[in-house]
Amino acid sequence: MTQLGRSGRDLKHFVLPDLGQLQETGDRWEPYRLLDPAGSPVEPVAVFFRDLLAAESPATTLYSYGNDLLRWWRFLWTFDIAWDRAVSEDARDFMLWMKLADKPVRVHWRHRGKLRAAVPVASADRPTPGTPNPVTGKPTLGNKYAPNTRAHCETVLRTFYKFHLDEGNGALLVNPFPLDRRRGRGRANAHHDPEKPLAPTRSGRYRPTVPKRRPRRIPDDKYAEIFGGLRSDRDRALLSFWTSTGARAEELLTSCQSDAKPGQQLIGVIRKGTREYQLLPASPDAFVWLRLFQEEAWKGGVPRGRGEPLWWTLRRPWRPLNYHAARAMFRRVNELLGSNWTLHDLRHTASYRMANDPEMSLTYVQHILAHRRLTTTQIYTEPSEDDVIAAGLAHHARQEAKKKAPKPEPVSPGYNPESLSVLFGDGAI
Known part of the structure; x- marks a missing residue:
């Protein structure tokens, strides 16, 4: 037996191959499809995705789960393991590899098949991976899989196998991602103080401990630099709406032209989890920048109508703006400033501003942010x-x-x- 693995696996030098793919179909009945190296759909994953869709999961959930399942299937394909014959030792080796190995480098599609292990890269304008960014203080992406990524992957795979065990699909006998050995020893939370919230439990045996991270807001001076680095009225309008409404990045992109109500200073969005329609108050500046963008876009031929999307690309052919394009816009500003802020930091910034306004009730902030519990909103009353x-x-x-x-x-x-x-x-x- 070699180091770290069973059955002759050399996990220390193992590099995850670039096999198969997660394909976006554009079909709402099957938004994403996991394909094997031959290009055929992986049926167990397709059945799991259909169940998620029926349970009101959005397409973004399928995309997130699909990436974790693709990573696991590549591991199975490499060692010639049938998905329904995997055991806990296989899951242990996979999670151990994710913990200790370097992440594979994401390469351009033209160079697929040339995947190699990541190496630290540092230069005068780019810090070493994993170190704090000199502008924001936030850690940069490291060469290892983050604990959040590993915890999410373990949860997805354990849920996937639990689904097939409950359904009786395949020759599956056991869940290779078992629960923690400490579970089952006495009643859960037997000595819990009812006046205190329940502490999170590690339900999976191979689930890593996820450190608690405090949300980061963008300071006013840095926000002014970001705003000054934008190149269009559309981007200035987007930034103004994100930081004044507290809406998630993808939620704001669901708005139609009839959802913008300048006279009432409101904009309508569809919430990510509940899919409910909600009107959000926004700053006057946001509607000014939006009107400037619309005047220029309509003159250029962007479709105009109450049911048409509110946000569009800046060049022909005109297409509704999606999340990936919006994130690319924000990434260009980060590269200009040498920072690593994210679109979600704009939501944190708006949350801190509203929660620390002494004349605004915290319950109103909870409703605007669409938090299910008030305790989630209360984290923004703590000092950043x-x-x-x-x-x-x-x-x-x-x-x-x-x-x-x-x-x-x-x-x-x-x-x-x-x-x-x-x-x-x-x-x-």
Whole structure:
């Protein structure tokens, strides 16, 4: 047996091959399809996707789950393991490889088949992967799979096998991604204080511990730099709406032209989870930039109508703007500034601004952000990491100023300084 693996697997030098693909079909009945190396659909995944669609899961969920399933299937194809014959040792090796190995480099489609292990890359304008960004302070993407990625992958694969076990599909006998051994020993949360929230439990045996991350907002000065780096009125309108409504990036892109109501200062979006339609208050500047974009777009031939999409590409052929194009726009601004802000940081920024307005009730903020629980909204009332750092630096600056400040002269030269010190403390001399 070689290091890290069973049955002769050398996981230490294993590189995940670029086999199969997750195909976007454009068909709402089957938005995504997992294909094997021969180009044929993987039927167990197709059945799982149909069940997710019937359970009101959006297409974005299928895309997220599909990437984890594709990674697992590539592992199975490499070692010639049938999906319904995998055991816990196979799952253990896979999760161990995700923990210790370098991520494969994503290459252009023209160079597929030339996948290799990632190596640290650093330059004068690009920090080493995994280190904090010099502009934002946020960690950059590292060469290893992040704990969040590994935890999500373990949950998806355990849920996938549980579905097929419940349905009795294939020759599957056991779930290769078992529950934690500690489960089943006594009643869950037997000694829990009912006045305190339930602590999250690690339900999967190979599920990693995910560190708690505090949401990061964009400081006002950095936001001004981002806004100044935008190249079109459309992008300025998008940024203004994101930071004033708190809507998720993909939610704002669901708006039609009739959803923008400048007279009422409202814009309608479809919520990501519930798919409910909601009107959100927005800043006046956002509607100004939107009108400037619309005037220019309509003159260029963009379709006009109440049911037409609100956001469009800037060049012919005119296409409704999707999330990937919006993220590419924001990535170009990041490259210009040397930062690594994300579109979701704009939602955090809006959340912090609203939650820290003393004249705005937190329950109103909860409704605007579409949080299911008020405790989720309350995290934005806590000081952000930037505020904590600024307060700490200000404290040290005050301490240094006290050291450098000249000591005051005694009240009168005729008094004994030691007596004044006893009566009034050291500050009297």
